Amino acid sequence: MKKKFSFLFILLYSFCFSQTEKLFYYIEKDSLLGVKNQNGKIIVPADVTWSTIAYNDTAEIKSNIFLLSLKNKGDLYFDRKGHFLFETALAALGYSDFHEGYILYEEGRKSGLANRLGNKIIPAQYDYISPMNFGFAEYCNGCYRDTSEDEEHAPLVGGVWGFVDRNGEEIKTTSKRNHPKDIETKEHTFIPYQFRYNKKEQKILAFFEKRKNQIIKINGLNCSDQTLFFEIVEKPSEFNPFYKIKTYELCDKFPNGADETYSDFKNFKVSDDGKNYYVIYTDLVNHEKYSEYIERKILVDDWIKSNQK
Template sequence: MKIIFLSLLLLGSNLFSQRQKLLYKKINDSTFSVINENNIEIVPPFTTLITYNDKEEIKDNIIYIADAKNWENYYVDREGNYLFDAYMYDNGPDYERERSLRYKDKNGKVGLADPDGNILIAAKYDYLSFQNFGFSYYCNGCYFDRSKDSEHPPLVGAKTFGYVDRLGKEIQTNKKKNHPKDYAVEGGRFIPYQRVYTDYEMKILNMLQKYSKRINQMNISEGTDLVFEIITRPNPTHPYYFIKLYRKERDSTFSTDSDDAVGFSFLADEKGNLFINHLEHKDKVFTYTIIPLEDWFKP
C-alpha cells in the first residue's frame, strides 16, 4: 500500500525539510516538556493529565498545552511562542472542523483560527459555533445557563446574533431558498450557499460524487445522500485540496464530522488524484496517514 504521511498535508516538502523535529519529553508520569531533536527545550515542563509517549513526535503546526497545575489550556507554535487560549469543548480542546478551530482570548471572547495558528476571525464573540458548510453562528450577551441543565445547558440571553463566513464576513440570510444547497436556519430563513468553484474543481468534486455509494458502505451509512465541498485549495505549504463530506438532511441542512473522523475528509492533488486520511496504529501510537482513495476501499 502506498502511504503518504499526513505531515505532507500540513507542509510542502521544501518547508517540511526545513522545520525542526519536535518531541514530547517525559519527565515523570504527569510531567512533560517539548524538545527539538537536539534536546533543546522548546516548551518548559508542564503538568498534565494527558499521557504522551517519551520521544513521541509532534507533527502538528500548533501544540496544545493542558497545564493541570496552573489550570491553563492554550496553544503554542513550533517555536514555543504562545498563540491563544484553547476553546474547551467536550472535555478537551475544540475539534478541527473545515480546517478551523475555535479559540479564546484572555478576556474569554471566542474567535476562529486555522490549524497553522493563523487567525481567521478575531476573538470578539461571547459564543461562536464551529464552522459547518461554510459559516458559523455567533452571539454577544449570550451565555450557557447551567442552572437549567448542567450537562447540556441552553444558550440564552443573546443581545446580538448572526452568521459569519470563514473569514468573519457577515452573512445576510434570505427569506426563501434560492439554491439547492442553501442552508435552513432558525426563523424559516436560509444561509446562501457559500461556495464557488472552477470547472476543474467541479471535476474533482464530481469524481468524488461517483464514489458516494462505496463511501457510504465504508461509513456504514448506506442510502444517505452525500455532497462534497472544497474547504481549502492547494498553496505552497498545503499542497492538496481539502474536501469535506456532508450528509444532506431532510430539513435542508447538511451535517458532517470533525476533520480527523475517517471517512469524512478527503484530499485531491492538482493532478486530480484522490486520497483520504487513514488512521494507522504503529509503535503503540495512532497516526494519520494519507492513502489513495482506492486503497481505502480494499478489504
C-alpha cells in the same frame, strides 16, 4: 558589496534552517511536558500536564502550531518558535480540535476562531461561537446557559445570534434560496452557499460526485434528508500536502459534517497534483508506554472495490 552578500547568505541560511528545524515533545518525571528541537534546544519549557500517556517523544510535530494541555494553565497553543498564541475552549467538548482548518480560542471570556497558522481570523468578540461547519460559524452575544432544567447539557438562550464566514465577515441571510446548497435556518431564511472552486478543484469534487452512490451504499446515511455533499475544506500546505474533502449529510435541512478525526471512511484526501484520491480512517496503535491514533489512507477506488466484493 561583500557585506551585503554576507548578510544575504546569513539571511538565506537562517530561513532554510527555520524551515527544516524539527520539533518533538519531551517528557520529564512522568508529568512534565514540553517541546524541544532536534538539537535538544528547549522551545517550550516542561510544565505540569494532566497525563503524558497521549504524547510520543519520538514523533515529530508536523504542524505550524501545537497544543500543550497544562494542568494549571489550560489547553494552550504555541507557534514553532515557542511563542504562546492562544488558549482553546473546553477540550472535553472537542473544541480543542480543528474543524475545516479552524479552531476555537478564548481571550478575555470571549471566543473566536483561529486557523492552522495560528492567525486569529475571527476575533474573540463573541459570548459563543460554534466550530466552523459547511464554511460558516454561528455566534451569539448576550446569550447564556439555561441550567434550570439540565445543568450538564444546558442550552444557550437569549442574546443576538448570527453567522460569520471563513474570513470573519458577517453573513446576511436571504429570504429565498439562490443556490441548491443554500442552508435553511430555523427562521426559514437561507445562509448562502459558502464554497467557491477553480477548475482543478471542480475536477476533484467531480471524482467524488461520480462515486457518490457507491460511497453511500458502503457508508449508509444517518439522516432522513438522504442527501450527501462533498466539499473541499482545506487546501495543501507546508505540513499537509493534500486537499481535504469532508462529507456532509443534511439532518433536518442543516449540514451535519463527518467528524474529521474519528469518522472512519467518511472523509477524503487528494494529493496536491490531483492524481491520487484517498479515503481516510484512524488506527489505534499500541505501544509499551502510550496509545496513539494514526491516520491511514486507502485509494478510493481500491476501497470501493474491496467493499463490493
